[in-house]
Amino acid sequence: MAKDRRSDYRLFQNNSETTMRDTRPALVTMRILGLETTCDETAAAVVSCDGEGRGHILANEVLSQIAEHAAYGGVVPEIAARAHVESLDLLVARALARAGLDLSDMDGIAAAAGPGLIGGVIVGLTAAKALALVAGKPFIAVNHLEGHALTARLTDSVAFPYLLLLASGGHTQLVCVRGVGDYIRLGTTIDDAIGEAFDKTAKMLGLPYPGGPEVEKEALRGDPERFNLPRPMLRRDVPDFSLSGLKTAVRLEAERIAPLSATDVADLCASFQAAVVDVIVDRSRVALRAFHAAAGNPTALVVAGGVAANQMIRAALQRFAAEAGLRLVTPPPALCTDNAAMIAWAGLERLRLDLTDDLTAPARARWPLDSMRA
Amino acid sequence: MQAGVAIKGARVQGGRALRLRILAIDTALGLCAACVQQDDAETPLSAESLVMERGHAEALLPLIERVMARVDGGFKSLDRVAVTIGPGSFTGIRVGIAAARAIGLAAKIPVVGVTSLTAFAAPLVARGQQRLVGAAIDARHGHVFFQAVAPGGRSVVNARHISIRDAARALGAGPAVLAGSGAGLVAAEARALGVDVSTEGVNMAPQIAWVARLGLTADPATALPKPFYLRPADAKPQTAAQIPRQPVPQ
Numbered sequence: 001m002a003k004d005r006r007s008d009y010r011l012f013q014n015n016s017e018t019t020m021r022d023t024r025p026a027l028v029t030m031r032i033l034g035l036e037t038t039c040d041e042t043a044a045a046v047v048s049c050d051g052e053g054r055g056h057i058l059a060n061e062v063l064s065q066i067a068e069h070a071a072y073g074g075v076v077p078e079i080a081a082r083a084h085v086e087s088l089d090l091l092v093a094r095a096l097a098r099a100g101l102d103l104s105d106m107d108g109i110a111a112a113a114g115p116g117l118i119g120g121v122i123v124g125l126t127a128a129k130a131l132a133l134v135a136g137k138p139f140i141a142v143n144h145l146e147g148h149a150l151t152a153r154l155t156d157s158v159a160f161p162y163l164l165l166l167a168s169g170g171h172t173q174l175v176c177v178r179g180v181g182d183y184i185r186l187g188t189t190i191d192d193a194i195g196e197a198f199d200k201t202a203k204m205l206g207l208p209y210p211g212g213p214e215v216e217k218e219a220l221r222g223d224p225e226r227f228n229l230p231r232p233m234l235r236r237d238v239p240d241f242s243l244s245g246l247k248t249a250v251r252l253e254a255e256r257i258a259p260l261s262a263t264d265v266a267d268l269c270a271s272f273q274a275a276v277v278d279v280i281v282d283r284s285r286v287a288l289r290a291f292h293a294a295a296g297n298p299t300a301l302v303v304a305g306g307v308a309a310n311q312m313i314r315a316a317l318q319r320f321a322a323e324a325g326l327r328l329v330t331p332p333p334a335l336c337t338d339n340a341a342m343i344a345w346a347g348l349e350r351l352r353l354d355l356t357d358d359l360t361a362p363a364r365a366r367w368p369l370d371s372m373r374a
Numbered sequence: 375m376q377a378g379v380a381i382k383g384a385r386v387q388g389g390r391a392l393r394l395r396i397l398a399i400d401t402a403l404g405l406c407a408a409c410v411q412q413d414d415a416e417t418p419l420s421a422e423s424l425v426m427e428r429g430h431a432e433a434l435l436p437l438i439e440r441v442m443a444r445v446d447g448g449f450k451s452l453d454r455v456a457v458t459i460g461p462g463s464f465t466g467i468r469v470g471i472a473a474a475r476a477i478g479l480a481a482k483i484p485v486v487g488v489t490s491l492t493a494f495a496a497p498l499v500a501r502g503q504q505r506l507v508g509a510a511i512d513a514r515h516g517h518v519f520f521q522a523v524a525p526g527g528r529s530v531v532n533a534r535h536i537s538i539r540d541a542a543r544a545l546g547a548g549p550a551v552l553a554g555s556g557a558g559l560v561a562a563e564a565r566a567l568g569v570d571v572s573t574e575g576v577n578m579a580p581q582i583a584w585v586a587r588l589g590l591t592a593d594p595a596t597a598l599p600k601p602f603y604l605r606p607a608d609a610k611p612q613t614a615a616q617i618p619r620q621p622v623p624q
Contacts, residue, residue: 078464078607085468085601089475103480117463121430123472129435134449206616245462251617259618359435 015066030107030352031058033131034344035092037084037124038116040075043340044091046099046135047154047347050174054127055154058099060334061091062342070209074199081119097342099118103135108356110347112238113141114364116170121363125261129359131336140347141361145369147342148353149206152302154345155331163291163298163326165284165317167197168337169212174239174287174367176295177302184294185370186287187239194276194307197243199273201250207267214308215269222263227253229275231282239287246275277316282322300327309333395419395445396454397477398586399438400481401430401470402462402490403511403580405554408434408441410452411586418583420444425536425578429468438473449481456589458580459487460602461511461519469603474599484594488608489602491533493580494554496588499523505549506530510541510556518556518606520544535604538563555579 029050036043042065046058065083068074111128114121125141132139148166153160154318155318164175172193176184192200202211207218229249232242250272257264284301291298301321307313308330321328335341349358377411383508393413400407406429409421420441424433442448455476471487478485508522512533516580520541522530531544538556552561553575564571575581589597 011607060415072609076607076609079609081468082601082603082607085475087473090478092476093479107547119468122465123468126431126434126469126472127476130438130473131480134477134480157509204615204617206619254617259620261620262622265619359439360432363431 003111022159030348031101031105032108032110032140032344032348032351033092033095033106033126034142034340034342035088035109035111035124036113036144036147036338036340036343037088038114039120039337039338040069040080042084042087043338044088044092044095045324045340045344046095046101047341047344047348049352053094055345055348056156056159057341058101058337059095061085061098062334063096063337066210072196073203073209075117077117077119080117081123084120084123090126090263092131103131103137106135106137107349108138108140108347109131109135110140110142110343110350112144112343113146113361114144114367116144116365118363118365121200125361125363129361133177133359136200138351138356139359140350140355140363141357141371142281142343142346142350143175143367143369144343145171145367146181146183146372147346148304149175149183149306149369150180150346151331151335151342152300152329153339155335156329158302158329159299160304161285161298162290162300162329164302164304165280165287166305167194167280167303167307169193169199169210171305172241173369175282176291178295178296180353181355183372185368186290186294187283189241189242189243191244192247194241194243194280195305197247197276200247200305201269204254205260205268206253207265209341212306215273216312218266218269219273219312220267222268224270224274226267227271229253229271231278233279234282239283239285239290241279241283243276243279243345246272246279258352273310273339274314277312280313281316281320283299284317285324288324288326298326299328302329304331304336306337394453394590395451396456396586396589397438397442398456398582398589399434399456399470399474400490400493400579400585401434401466401469401583402458402460403466404563405473405582406430406433406437407579409443409582409586410581411590412482413573414424414587414590418586421582422590423582430466431586434469438477448545449477452481452483454483455485455591455595456488456585456592457485457599458490458493458585459599461489461513461535461604462490464601464603467603471601478599485599486589486592486594486597487599487602488585488588488592488597489533490580491519491554493588494575495521495523496584497575497581498551498553498561499527505550505551506539506545508545508550508552508557508560510553510560511554513558513560513585513605518560520556520560524551533604542567542569545571
């Protein structure tokens with residue numbers, strides 16, 4: 001028995017000698033279970049990487065809580081936390097079953113440890129720690145934003161460094177992604193997130209929740225030039241966003257002509273969306289200049305977060321990227337909105353650099369991406 | 375229902391060999407606690423409790439790791455997990471349940487839920503009482519989570535969130551003995567009403583060994599590890615701030 005173990009050890013050493021000759025970090029086939037509970041999606045996923053370092057999604061289970069929050073016109077933290085704890089273990093079991101794997105087949109367990117709604121974060125983080133402890137696997141506390149930031153490497157094997165526009169209901173950031181754990185936040189919103197501005201606009205116009213897709217739908221048949229709305233921050237040197245003034249401008253226009261006809265609503269949505277598109281393209285252009293100064297030429301412009309599902313915004317960024325000579329990478333919509341595959345993948349990227357966490361890792365409501373250390 | 379579990383737990387004291395090893399977890403109230411209990415042994419094989427108002431999410435798994443390190447066989451030797459499901463702190467309840475259910479999933483063993491009120495009352499019920507036994511947890515703002523059982527185990531008040539005054543009235547003429555973090559509040563009110571009442575086990579959280587004992591006798595098919603909040607989420611539907619729309623022509 002002891003002899004067998006010794007020969008296994010020698011085999012392992014031989015392997016590491018082989019990889020040592022390679023200048024890249026050792027790439028071994030890995031499988032990671034990831035959990036995501038930072039907002040209103042309960043999710044569990046299994047992701048692997050092959051010998052070339054390419055990612056594969058073996059299971060990606062997401063349970064949306066939209067129905068639970070719809071009556072409130074937004075995510076209610078306590079309701080979200082209650083829903084997460086009811087279903088998370090079932091989703092983990094389902095993800096493992098779909099991947100055809102057991103917990104013992106995993107090389108590590110990752111969970112989003114923030115930023116997000118703390119009650120939900122605590123549920124996913126605690127469950128992942130417990131799974132890791134019982135299964136005797138490494139535990140990785142993943143920054144939810146890093147999950148979004150690295151998704152393009154899972155889907156498109158994008159090389160560092162790249163420019164990331166992360167735009168969702170809770171986050172709006174332009175980031176220079178230099179490496180795992182190595183981020184420069186070039187710009188962010190000083191008030192509302194872009195997705196939040198869409199949702200609030202939808203709510204004031206009486207559109208159903210979640211509002212982003214509804215505003216986009218209305219905008220398709222509206223006149224984007226009927227209302228002259230402001231483009232906040234346009235041409236400012238620092239690529240920050242401000243959206244609350246735009247939202248207020250929509251409100252003032254709407255109140256001026258209320259009660260609103262169906263055409264009014266469509267025109268307001270179209271005018272609002274056109275303003276957001278102009279702001280996003282302008283801010284991305286300024287961010288690209290800042291990127292050049294900080295890290296040279298990006299390999300791509302990556303758009304992540306739920307807002308990346310908006311076709312008008314995608315098309316505008318496609319034109320901007322073409323004009324700037326950049327490759328535009330937009331992960332598929334299911335991987336742009338919150339999911340656990342991105343958490344598992346970020347966990348995998350960190351594990352293969354030996355970046356693991358212990359069981360005391362805290363849940364964080366706030367956790368800026370550029371405060372991370374690899 | 376809850377009282378029945380407590381009575382069953384008490385009868386186990388009689389010495390029926392269960393041949394079960396259980397990990398019990400409690401983070402619902404002012405402790406972060408876990409223990410490993412074998413059958414109906416007098417004392418747990420391993421136990422640890424930390425006084426804690428907040429921070430359970432960071433402290434619990436390292437604590438469980440220490441508790442498990444002190445028993446032979448580790449997680450593989452467990453037959454069951456028990457967890458307090460509330461009432462208590464909403465976040466604390468979820469920390470314990472998320473951990474317990476994940477441990478159950480990973481170790482492929484059943485997980486049972488035990489209410490905090492039952493666990494507070496169990497040591498009193500177990501000794502056999504000629505008095506009414508009540509358990510009360512301070513829920514603030516003049517309220518308690520409260521439950522009471524008559525001698526013999528008949529439920530007098532099912533677990534609920536009620537005012538301290540209503541809890542005291544529910545004791546009738548007494549005599550009664552009260553346990554739990556809110557026992558003093560209810561006892562003071564009851565005495566003012568002239569009820570013969572005493573308190574015992576006025577602790578910030580139940581004894582973790584009793585959570586384990588109740589877990590050993592609980593039926594996994596009915597004692598589900600689901601939160602027992604006893605209070606709805608604090609949320610109101612928002613309809614304000616919507617701009618009036620023209621009626622849609624039929």
